[in-house]
Amino acid sequence: MARRLNAGARQGGGIAGPKLAPNPMALEAMSAFLRHTNGRMPPYPEAIMSNADLADIHAYLQSIPRSPDYKSIPLLNR
Numbered sequence: 263m264a265r266r267l268n269a270g271a272r273q274g275g276g277i278a279g280p281k282l283a284p285n286p287m288a289l290e291a292m293s294a295f296l297r298h299t300n301g302r303m304p305p306y307p308e309a310i311m312s313n314a315d316l317a318d319i320h321a322y323l324q325s326i327p328r329s330p331d332y333k334s335i336p337l338l339n340r
């Protein structure tokens with residue numbers, strides 16, 4: 263996926279859309295969005311993305327850890 267994955271800002275930054283992870287929205291909310299969005303993002307009906315694939319993508323997004331605090335990275339504190 264050539265897009266950033268984080269759910270922080272909802273303004274649609276990055277290459278294509280808002281970051282989806284860490285902390286993705288709940289599976290139910292993501293499913294409702296993917297199936298019914300009619301804005302700038304194309305919808306993904308079940309014929310294109312199965313519920314199982316959608317759940318896998320959500321599980322992957324949930325598995326992405328939060329970035330470390332910049333204070334813990336010496337190069338960023340010189």
Ligand code: HEM
Binds near residue numbers: 269273304
């Ligand atoms: C499997 C593929 C994709 C998934 C799982 C996905 C998921 C999502 C989700 C969950 C949101 C809502 C985020 C939020 O409100 O915080 C979102 C928004 C968005 N996505 Fe995607 N997306 C996918 C593919 C795409 C593609 C292919 C494009 C561009 C062609 C795209 C462009 C956008 C844009 C522009 C938004 C903001 C839409 C708005 O505010 O109405 N996404 N995406």
